[in-house]
Amino acid sequence: MKVFVAHMTSECNEHVSRDATLDDFLLLYGDECIDAMNIRDIFEGAGMDIVPPIFAGLSPSGMIERAAFDFIADKMLSALREHLSEIDGIYLQLHGASGIRGLDGVSAEHWLVRRTREIVGAHMPIALVMDPHGNVTGDLVYRTNIVRCYRESPHIDTIETERLVAEKLVDLLCRRRPMRPVMRKLPIMVGGERSVSAEEPMRTINRMLDEAEADPRVFSDSYHVGYIRHDDDKLGAAVVVVPNDPADAAHCEQVADRIAAYAWEHREEFRFTGNYDEPDVSVARAVAYPGKTAVITDSGDNCGAGGAGYGTIMLRELLAADLHGKRVLVAGVNDPAACEHLAGVSVGEHVEFDLGVNEDEVSAAVPVAGTLSVVGQAAMASGGQLHTVGASYIVRIDATDIDVLVMPRNVQYGTMEQFAAAGVDFHDYDIVVVKMGYLDTYLIPETAFHVMALTDGPTIQRSEHIPFKRIFRPMWPIDDMDELVYIE
Numbered sequence: 001m002k003v004f005v006a007h008m009t010s011e012c013n014e015h016v017s018r019d020a021t022l023d024d025f026l027l028l029y030g031d032e033c034i035d036a037m038n039i040r041d042i043f044e045g046a047g048m049d050i051v052p053p054i055f056a057g058l059s060p061s062g063m064i065e066r067a068a069f070d071f072i073a074d075k076m077l078s079a080l081r082e083h084l085s086e087i088d089g090i091y092l093q094l095h096g097a098s099g100i101r102g103l104d105g106v107s108a109e110h111w112l113v114r115r116t117r118e119i120v121g122a123h124m125p126i127a128l129v130m131d132p133h134g135n136v137t138g139d140l141v142y143r144t145n146i147v148r149c150y151r152e153s154p155h156i157d158t159i160e161t162e163r164l165v166a167e168k169l170v171d172l173l174c175r176r177r178p179m180r181p182v183m184r185k186l187p188i189m190v191g192g193e194r195s196v197s198a199e200e201p202m203r204t205i206n207r208m209l210d211e212a213e214a215d216p217r218v219f220s221d222s223y224h225v226g227y228i229r230h231d232d233d234k235l236g237a238a239v240v241v242v243p244n245d246p247a248d249a250a251h252c253e254q255v256a257d258r259i260a261a262y263a264w265e266h267r268e269e270f271r272f273t274g275n276y277d278e279p280d281v282s283v284a285r286a287v288a289y290p291g292k293t294a295v296i297t298d299s300g301d302n303c304g305a306g307g308a309g310y311g312t313i314m315l316r317e318l319l320a321a322d323l324h325g326k327r328v329l330v331a332g333v334n335d336p337a338a339c340e341h342l343a344g345v346s347v348g349e350h351v352e353f354d355l356g357v358n359e360d361e362v363s364a365a366v367p368v369a370g371t372l373s374v375v376g377q378a379a380m381a382s383g384g385q386l387h388t389v390g391a392s393y394i395v396r397i398d399a400t401d402i403d404v405l406v407m408p409r410n411v412q413y414g415t416m417e418q419f420a421a422a423g424v425d426f427h428d429y430d431i432v433v434v435k436m437g438y439l440d441t442y443l444i445p446e447t448a449f450h451v452m453a454l455t456d457g458p459t460i461q462r463s464e465h466i467p468f469k470r471i472f473r474p475m476w477p478i479d480d481m482d483e484l485v486y487i488e
Contacts, residue, residue, distance in 0.1 A: 001173060003048050003087065003088065003091055004051045004080060004087045005039065005051065005052050006053055006092055006093070007055040007056065007092075007093040008056045008072055008093075008098070009056075009057050010060070010061065010095055010108070011060035011061070011095060011131075011227065011229065011306050012060075012061060012062065012097060012099035012306060013061070013062055013229040013306025013307065014063055015230075015466075016061065016307065018061075018308060020058055020062055020065065022067065022072075024059075024061060025072070026055070026056070026058070026380075026382060027054065027056055028054070028057075029055070031052075033053075033055040038162050038163060039091070039166040042163060042166040043166060043170065046173075048088075048170070051079065053075050056072045059303070060305055060307070063099045063100065064100050064101065065101055066100060066103060069098075069100045069103065072108075077115055077116070080119055080120070081119060088124075088125075089126070090120065090127065091127050091165070091166060092113070092129070093162060094112065094134070095131045095133075095134050096109050096131055096134010096135050096136065099232070110139065110234065113144060114139070114143060117143040125169060125172050125173060125179070127146040127168065127169040127172070128140075129161060130147065130224065131150060132151075132155075132195075132223065132225045133225055134224065134226070134227055135227050135235055135236070136183065136185075136234075136240065138183055141181050141240055142183075145179040146169060146181070147181055147220075147240050147242070149161070149224050151197060151206045151210075153195060154439070154441040154444070155441065178246050179219065179243065180246075181240050181242045182242070182243065182249065182252045182255075182256045183238055184239045184256045184486055185238045185486055185487035186238060187236055187472060187486075187487055189228055189235050189476070190226075190228070190477070192225065192305065192438065193272055193299065193437040193438050193461055194270045194272060195225045201263060202225075205262065206223070208259050209223060209259065217243065217245075217252065218241060218243070218248070218251070218252060218255060219242040219243060220241075221252075221255065221256075222240050223238075223263070225237055229306050229459065231468050231469055231470050231471065232470055233471065235468070239256045260486075272452070274438075274452065275449075275451040276452040277451060280317055282453035283318060283453075287323055289448070292429070292430045292448060293432055293448055294431045295434060295443065295450045296433045296451055296453050297433075297435075297436040297439065298314045298433055298434065298436070298455050298457075299454060299461050300457030300461065301455060301458065301459060302436050302457075302459040303410040303412035305437065307435055308334060308363075308410050309333065309334030309407065309411065309412075309435050310334050310335070311333070311362050311363060311435070312333055312362075312365070313362060313457070314455065315402075316364075318402055319366070325401065326431050327403075327430050328401060328431045328433070329403045329426075329431070329432045329433070331405040331419070331432060331435075332392065332422075333405070333407065334409060335355055335407075338406050339390065339392075339393065339407070342372060342393040343391065345372050346372070348373075349372055351395060352367070352369045353368055354366065355367075361456070368395060368397060369398045370395045370396050370397040370404075371396045371398075372393060373403065374393070374394035374423035374424060375423065376393075377421045378392040378407045378421075378422065379418050379421040381414060381415050381418055389411065391408065392405055392406065392421075392423075393405070394423060412435050412436060413435070414436065414440035414443050427446070438452070
């Protein structure tokens with residue numbers, strides 16, 4: 001048997017001014033594509049050959065240029081047509097939160113699944129792995145046989161879930177039977193910072209999913225938080241349950257209803273957790289913390305949710321504050337023009353320049369005078385690997401203990417390896433500012449104290465303030481509502 005596999009992931013934020021191009025993607029083919037998807041041994045161990053047209057990975061960004069999507073889609077669908085007579089099943093890793101400039105329906109995932117089903121016909125098995133912060137609809141789910149997303153946020157179970165869905169597709173291919181998912185689409189629309197899996201209600205929802213899946217009648221189940229960073233008719237949460245056999249459908253309907261009802265009844269628990277505050281108070285709290293390393297997350301410019309990294313709000317707050325001798329790293333500010341200026345400077349030289357692209361109040365330029373102390377590499381973290389995207393620069397600002405990392409892209413600094421590539425040690429600082437919302441997986445064990453600054457920007461956490469025109473209404477928490485009405 002042969003399995004067709006492909007990967008396209010992106011979180012697209014329409015509030016970011018710059019569209020992503022094909023050059024922004026990590027593109028892999030052949031064996032490199034297979035290895036990056038973490039499923040080679042599962043399919044080959046079952047005696048199945050793999051047909052891998054493309055791995056297209058994009059760090060969270062603005063919307064995607066249509067030409068870039070057309071290239072990726074053509075690679076996938078041309079290969080699918082070419083190998084249609086050979087393949088027995090399809091395995092896709094798609095995020096669920098992409099946005100394509102000029103594409104009817106906005107979403108790459110929904111478009112690709114629809115076209116894939118049209119090409120292969122009604123009965124070929126299709127398995128789909130998603131991020132929980134991707135949007136699902138009945139149109140998407142009912143064109144597939146297996147749909148599952150990661151359980152954990154932060155996403156510590158990404159590879160585990162990718163491999164689990166591959167194993168489930170092997171099961172379906174080796175023991176063919178009709179398989180049609182059950183879905184309940186909920187009018188709940190919250191961001192990732194209000195749905196952390198270690199906190200309620202997600203902790204209990206995930207426990208309910210695990211318990212339901214222990215029953216052999218449930219082949220797979222998942223809770224999809226959804227995505228809120230572009231206006232789309234697909235927004236809203238969802239429960240997806242896959243029956244093991246057609247006779248199990250009634251039981252899975254009950255499971256879906258039970259989990260959906262719990263999420264609705266406990267919707268008020270979808271709220272910020274841990275420490276969070278206004279930017280100036282967040283700085284004061286980090287300064288007051290007696291140990292190190294304290295982390296402030298610049299949540300309105302979260303590069304992990306498509307933020308451009310242009311924001312200078314936290315740098316301005318720090319410059320205005322009494323830091324009581326605390327050593328601070330701002331990691332970082334995305335400013336390609338500043339990087340170009342610093343590229344002509346030697347380490348140790350004094351520099352004066354404006355930092356900030358000055359598009360709006362969030363990215364207002366800050367006059368910087370200081371010393372270029374380090375030239376390093378800006379590196380994206382993806383699939384457990386680092387991918388260099390250009391030179392980065394550390395500038396020590398005069399008469400302060402503030403180092404600012406000037407970067408050429410919207411890099412989210414979340415691993416010790418990324419800080420090392422930039423030429424700094426995370427733990428040399430008392431306070432580090434990063435472009436995140438909740439703490440990312442690998443930063444959690446390194447952080448002694450964390451406060452999320454509720455900054456303005458493209459990933460503003462007060463999502464009730466974002467104007468939506470195309471979503472289902474009523475939608476909680478935008479609308480005050482008591483009755484649960486499923487989205488069709």
